[in-house]
Amino acid sequence: MEFNENFILGCSAIGAGIAVISGIGTGIGQGNAAGMAAQAVSRNPSIKSDITSTMLLGQAVAETTGLYGLLVAMFLMFVQPLVP
Amino acid sequence: MGAGILLTGGGADIDFMIKGVFPYQLFGQTLWITTTHICLVIVMLVIIVFSILAKRVMKKAAEVPSGFQNVVEMVVEMLDRMINSAMGKHAPKFRNYIGTLFIFILLSNISGLFGLRPPTADYGVTLALGLITFVMINFNEIKHQKMSGYFKALLDPWPIWMPINLISKVAIPMSLSLRLFANILSGAVMMALVYGMLSQVALIWPAALHVYFDLFSGSIQTYVFCMLTMTYIASVCETES
Numbered sequence: 001m002e003f004n005e006n007f008i009l010g011c012s013a014i015g016a017g018i019a020v021i022s023g024i025g026t027g028i029g030q031g032n033a034a035g036m037a038a039q040a041v042s043r044n045p046s047i048k049s050d051i052t053s054t055m056l057l058g059q060a061v062a063e064t065t066g067l068y069g070l071l072v073a074m075f076l077m078f079v080q081p082l083v084p
Numbered sequence: 085m086g087a088g089i090l091l092t093g094g095g096a097d098i099d100f101m102i103k104g105v106f107p108y109q110l111f112g113q114t115l116w117i118t119t120t121h122i123c124l125v126i127v128m129l130v131i132i133v134f135s136i137l138a139k140r141v142m143k144k145a146a147e148v149p150s151g152f153q154n155v156v157e158m159v160v161e162m163l164d165r166m167i168n169s170a171m172g173k174h175a176p177k178f179r180n181y182i183g184t185l186f187i188f189i190l191l192s193n194i195s196g197l198f199g200l201r202p203p204t205a206d207y208g209v210t211l212a213l214g215l216i217t218f219v220m221i222n223f224n225e226i227k228h229q230k231m232s233g234y235f236k237a238l239l240d241p242w243p244i245w246m247p248i249n250l251i252s253k254v255a256i257p258m259s260l261s262l263r264l265f266a267n268i269l270s271g272a273v274m275m276a277l278v279y280g281m282l283s284q285v286a287l288i289w290p291a292a293l294h295v296y297f298d299l300f301s302g303s304i305q306t307y308v309f310c311m312l313t314m315t316y317i318a319s320v321c322e323t324e325s
Contacts, residue, residue, distance in 0.1 A: 056307070060304060063267075067266035071266050071269075
């Protein structure tokens, strides 16, 4: 069965849309870290700067998985590896 | 079927791709000088000029700093504080490398503000940075843990786990470089989309987006890259005694 290029492009767009769903996990993780950091600051406001830098570091690491999804989506949309 | 055909229907010109400027021959291969190289050279020239000026100022440094000397001392003190807090007693040996890395990545990331294509939005640049970190981690591990400790850590807890340990070693530079690359690339793509698709109404408000994507995201990712590099290096420098 022969697929034409427009069909493959459409399926690539759907795949890109599905790939960025990985942002859900990132959002939950980052929100969790921010909430915990707010709690920690309310308990011990004197080490606010330490808490903030730790939170930013953890959030940036948690962001990686979401970015992988974003990369896959970008490759599908702009590099178009599946189009013959 | 060019790149970005899904978006170019309305005649908008969206370009965030790396463009070749001129080709040259090397060992029978055709290679390209791209926009990344040119932006890298511009960033390096800015750093070199800054450091030459800083050296000239610090040669006749005054007891009470003023003007440009203030800026230089502030930068050095900020970097020193960051490195000391992360590495403790190992800080003096790595101060030069981490400081250089920080300034280079920061300038590369915010160069999008000045109309350049950020060099760190090219995987070739960030992979090189990640590989430097990888080599430093392994070199310092062998240096501080000796060969026996290095292979003992590789075979930990059983020899059968060696493939997994190897994968986790290789994953460090991959994730470091991909994180920086994807963050800066997504910022560049967002700005290109805004300017390309809303060219008629993108007048003043994209400045707010620039503040987020270039300044905030760029400095956070710089901090994270340097912080993770320091954490990894410091963790292998700890000797059991």
